[in-house]
Amino acid sequence: xxxxxxxxxxxxxxxxxxxxxxxxxxxxxxxxxxxxxxxxxxxxxxxxxxxxxxxxxxxxxxxxxxxxxxxxxxxxxxxxxxxxxxxxxxxxxxxxxxxxxxxxxxxxxxxxxxxxxxxxxxxxxxxxxxxxxxxxxxxxxxxxxxxxxxxxxxxxxxxxxxxxxxxxxxxxxxxxxxxxxxxxxxxxxxxxxxxxxxxxxxxxxxxxxxxxxxxxxxxxxxxxxxxxxxxxxxxxxxxxxxxxxxxxxxxxxxx
Numbered sequence: 001x002x003x004x005x006x007x008x009x010x011x012x013x014x015x016x017x018x019x020x021x022x023x024x025x026x027x028x029x030x031x032x033x034x035x036x037x038x039x040x041x042x043x044x045x046x047x048x049x050x051x052x053x054x055x056x057x058x059x060x061x062x063x064x065x066x067x068x069x070x071x072x073x074x075x076x077x078x079x080x081x082x083x084x085x086x087x088x089x090x091x092x093x094x095x096x097x098x099x100x101x102x103x104x105x106x107x108x109x110x111x112x113x114x115x116x117x118x119x120x121x122x123x124x125x126x127x128x129x130x131x132x133x134x135x136x137x138x139x140x141x142x143x144x145x146x147x148x149x150x151x152x153x154x155x156x157x158x159x160x161x162x163x164x165x166x167x168x169x170x171x172x173x174x175x176x177x178x179x180x181x182x183x184x185x186x187x188x189x190x191x192x193x194x195x196x197x198x199x200x201x202x203x204x205x206x207x208x209x210x211x212x213x214x215x216x217x218x219x220x221x222x223x224x225x226x227x228x229x230x231x232x233x234x235x236x237x238x239x240x241x242x243x244x245x246x247x248x249x250x251x252x253x254x255x
Contacts, residue, residue, distance in 0.1 A: 007031075007032040007033060007034040007072060008025055008031060008032070008033045008034065008121055008150070009034050009036065009117055009119060009120045009121060010022060010025075010033050010034065010035050010036065010120070010121045010123075011035075011036050011037070011038075011108065011120060011121065011122050011123070012033075012035035012036065012037060012053060012074065013037065013049050013053075014048075014049040014050065014051075014052030014053040014056065014200055014201050015049070015052075015123075015200055015201060015202050015218070016181055016184065016197065016200045016202060016222075016227075017123035017124070017125050017176055017181070017184070018122075018123040019052075019056055019196075019197060019199075019200045020123070020176065020179070020184040020187070020188065020197065021121060021123050021175050021176055022035065022056075022071070023056075023060065023188070023193050023196060023197070024150075024151065024187070024191075025070075025150055025151075026060065026067045026070040026071055027060065027063075027064065027067065027191065027193050028191050029149070029150040029151070030067070030070065031070065031150045032069075032070045032071075032072065033070060033071055033072065034072045034075070035053075035071070035072070035074040035075070036074065036075045036077070036111075036120070037049075037050070037053070037074055037075070037076050037077070038076075038077050038078075038079055038082070038104075038107065038108065038111060039076055039077065039078050039079060040079045040104075041078075041079065041080075043204065044204065044205050044206060045201060045203060045204050045205070045206055048201045048203075048206060048210060049201050051201075052199055052200055052201040053074065055199050056196055056199050056200065057071055059195075059196045059199060060193070060196055063192075063193070063196070077111060079107060082107050082110050082111050082114060083110065083114050084110070085109075085110045085113055087167065088106065088109050088110050088113060088167050088168065089106055089110075091164035091165075091167040091168055092105060092106040092109070092164075092168055094164050095138065095164050095165065095168060098138065099134050099137065099138045100134060101134060101135065101138065105168050105169070106168070108120075108122065108172075109167065109168045109169070109171065112171035112172070113171070117171060118170075118171045119171070119173055120171055120172055120173065121153070121172070121173045121174075121175050122172045122173070122174060123174075123175065123176045124136065124174055124176065124177065125176050125177070125179050125180060125181055125184070125225075126176075126177060126178060126179060126180050126183075127180070127221070127224075127225065128180060128182075128224060128225050128226065135169075135174075136174075136177060138165060139154075139156060139160075139165055139169060141159075142156050142157055142159050142160035142163070142165065143155065143156060143157065143174075144156075144157040151175055152175070152178060153173040153174055153175040153177075154173070154174040154175075154177050155172070155173050155174070156169055156170050156172075180225060180226075181221070181222075181225040181226065181227055182225065182226040182227070184197070185197060185227065198230075202218040202219065202221075202222055202230070203216055203218055203219050203235075204216040204217070204218055204219075207234075211232055211234065211235065212230070212231055212232065212235045213235060213238060214231055214234070214235030214236060214237070214238035214239040214242065215238050215239070215242040219231065219235060219239065220239065223236070223239050
């Protein structure tokens with residue numbers, strides 16, 4: 001179980017789920033947080049995510065100046081600075097045969113191994129549509145639930161040791177498994193930080209005008225999870241038309 005006297009290590013992206021966790025910890029639980037962000041040069045949204053984190057921190061401090069010291073300086077790490085780890089990468093590749101999981105889990109696992117961090121919080125919410133709960137399904141019965149003064153989190157137990165899932169997910173704590181995105185918004189309204197949640201960024205492939213695209217997986221999640229008000233009209237139109245265009249392209253093998 002995590003030492004409750006230490007700061008909470010958190011992968012923070014400026015997105016909805018990780019921002020909810022950060023705000024809840026500092027705003028409600030008065031708990032110190034140590035944020036981490038991996039800079040992926042191939043991610044079109046990197047600058048917008050960093051901008052969102054800056055704006056969120058400023059907005060929180062403006063609301064509650066006394067919490068400023070609870071948000072430690074974010075540790076930034078370039079993706080190419082994370083050391084290769086063939087054992088972890090091979091485990092990741094085997095897991096992708098069972099379930100479609102993002103490549104980020106390979107390098108996030110390698111980062112934790114590099115840094116010797118075995119209690120990094122990573123925020124995977126409960127999706128409304130069960131097929132979107134890939135991580136939780138993959139971890140299955142090997143999760144234990146821990147109740148703390150700053151909320152519940154889940155972690156892989158001893159039964160997972162020796163399995164591929166342990167090499168990838170063993171250093172992670174999952175603190176928002178019991179929340180949907182809508183739950184987080186309602187919680188934010190209850191405790192007075194829903195306005196700050198609206199400063200989060202989610203789209204991975206923003207338009208030239210830095211608007212959400214409506215086509216990427218995070219945009220799809222926002223729409224499907226009851227937060228479609230976050231998408232501009234153009235993104236909503238693309239959300240509905242893009243699947244049709246993809247099927248047409250595939251049918252005609254247009255690349």
